[in-house]
Amino acid sequence: MARTVNKKVFKKLLVEIFCIFMIGSLSACGIHSKDVTNTQKQVNNTMKTEDMKELPIYKYEVKEIRCDNSGQSIYGIAYVPKTEGKVPLVIFSHEFTNTHTSGIAYAENLASHGIATYVFDFRGGSIKNKSDGKTTEMSVMTEVTDLESVIETAKNWDFVNPEKIVLLGGSQGGVVSAITAARHNKELTGLILLYPAFVIEDDIHKMFSSLDEVPDTFSYRGWITVGRKYIEDMWDYDVYGEIGNFDKQVLILHGNEDNLVDISYSKRAAEKYDNAELYVIKGAGHGFGGSNFDEVMTYIWQYLHQVEII
Numbered sequence: 001m002a003r004t005v006n007k008k009v010f011k012k013l014l015v016e017i018f019c020i021f022m023i024g025s026l027s028a029c030g031i032h033s034k035d036v037t038n039t040q041k042q043v044n045n046t047m048k049t050e051d052m053k054e055l056p057i058y059k060y061e062v063k064e065i066r067c068d069n070s071g072q073s074i075y076g077i078a079y080v081p082k083t084e085g086k087v088p089l090v091i092f093s094h095e096f097t098n099t100h101t102s103g104i105a106y107a108e109n110l111a112s113h114g115i116a117t118y119v120f121d122f123r124g125g126s127i128k129n130k131s132d133g134k135t136t137e138m139s140v141m142t143e144v145t146d147l148e149s150v151i152e153t154a155k156n157w158d159f160v161n162p163e164k165i166v167l168l169g170g171s172q173g174g175v176v177s178a179i180t181a182a183r184h185n186k187e188l189t190g191l192i193l194l195y196p197a198f199v200i201e202d203d204i205h206k207m208f209s210s211l212d213e214v215p216d217t218f219s220y221r222g223w224i225t226v227g228r229k230y231i232e233d234m235w236d237y238d239v240y241g242e243i244g245n246f247d248k249q250v251l252i253l254h255g256n257e258d259n260l261v262d263i264s265y266s267k268r269a270a271e272k273y274d275n276a277e278l279y280v281i282k283g284a285g286h287g288f289g290g291s292n293f294d295e296v297m298t299y300i301w302q303y304l305h306q307v308e309i310i
Contacts, residue, residue, distance in 0.1 A: 055301065055310075058083055060111035065157070069123065069149040075130035076100060076120030076150070079111035080159050088164035088189075088309045089157075090117045091150055093143070093173030095287075096197065097126045097223045102170065109297055115309065116159055122146050122173075127224060136217050136227035140200065140234055143176045144183075151184065164309055166190040168300075171197045171261065171286065175239065178269070182245035190307040192300060193252045195286050198239060198265040204231050211235055240272050250276040251303040253296050255284025277303075 058081040067074040077100060081087055090110055092103030100119035107117035122143045123133030133142075147167070155162040166189050169177030174196030181191040208214050211232065220226045250273045254266040263280065270278040279299050284292040304310050 055113040058112055058114050060108075065118070067120070067146075067150050067153040069146050072123055072132035074120055074123060074132075074146055074149065076118055077107075078157070078159075079107040079117045079119075081111050081114045081116060083114060086159060086161040088115050088166070088304075089154055089160045090115055090166045090168050090192075091147070091154065092117060092119045093147055093167065093169035093177050094119070094122065094125065095171035095173055096220075098170075098173075099126055099129050103168075105293065106168065106297075106300075113301075113310075115304070118150065118154060120146075120150060122176075134227075135224045137229065138226065139230045139232075140172065140175055140179070141237075142229070142233075143172070144179050147176055147180045148184070151180070151187065155187075164189050166192065166304070166307070166309060168192040168194070169196070170194040172200065175200060178243040178246070179239065182242045185246050185248070188246075188248070189309060190248060190303065191246055191250045192303065193250070193266070193269070194288065194296070195254050195258055195261055196252065196266060196269060197261050198269055199261045201234055201237070201239060204234055207231075240268065243269065244272040244274070247274050249303070249307050251299065252276060252278040253281055253288070253299060254278065255281045255286065255288070255292070257283060258286045260286040 060079050060081045063078045063080060065076055065078050067076065090106075092100070092106055094100055094102045100121050103117070103119035107119050110117045121129035121131040122138065123129075123131045123146055124135045124138030125131070125133075125143065127135060131146075151165065154160055154165065165187065167177040167181055169175070169192075171194070174193040175198060177191060178193060178196060181188055208231065214228050214231045217225050217227050220230065250270075252266050252270055254261075254263045256263060266278055270276040281288065281292050281295060288296045301310075
């Protein structure tokens with residue numbers, strides 16, 4: 001059953017379990033329970049480390065690698081740890097109107113600890129992207145095919161362990177990653193969703209009462225010009241009905257102050273998976289920076305350890 005986990009509640013629960021164990025052990029040694037209070041404070045401090053393990057440090061190289069989808073070029077950059085043998089791979093999918101650059105901080109962190117990471121531009125994903133394609137030709141489903149092409153290509157890279165591939169996506173890239181994972185369950189090891197934009201389906205139905213109203217091109221939220229295909233591909237699609245086909249462990253991270261995608265969408269998504277954890281990032285909006293980023297990376301490393309990537 002999926003679980004929605006608030007960070008403070010999670011820490012408190014672990015502390016309480018630890019204390020119950022310690023009370024039993026200490027009582028047997030003649031030590032009073034008041035001593036557990038000091039132990040509890042120590043536990044709270046140590047919970048900030050990545051699964052209480054020291055992560056190795058690696059130098060890494062940056063490689064520009066292009067993939068192909070139906071004759072069009074997908075631009076991307078691989079961050080590859082300098083180590084012997086093949087390594088796990090995380091594939092980062094960027095947000096609507098963004099580019100591969102939004103994944104660089106994640107890529108640098110992951111690569112410096114031994115996990116290769118590939119960040120890329122969706123075709124037509126923004127007016128600044130380096131991949132082929134126009135924004136008026138892009139949709140969630142065209143981005144799914146882009147990600148599928150990246151996965152298939154990446155399996156053959158000489159530095160990648162094809163049995164250890166994890167998808168990591170933010171906002172619309174999170175929705176794309178979730179759909180792709182559901183369709184490639186056996187090929188993937190894990191799935192991490194950052195403030196996933198499962199709101200898209202509701203958004204487009206608020207904008208138009210029927211497909212007949214959708215023009216050939218229009219401005220989406222005033223951000224970029226998209227085409228009719230963007231609406232058509234999602235109009236009758238039940239995203240929650242498909243994502244649960246990914247039956248492996250899922251990590252969802254969402255800020256409680258996100259004013260673009262309400263956290264209720266992630267809570268609903270968590271319930272659709274057999275094994276999902278949703279962590280609420282206090283004070284974070286639609287994106288993670290500063291101390292929020294550090295906190296998120298801690299959860300990501302804990303997750304990667306749980307799914308045996310590291």
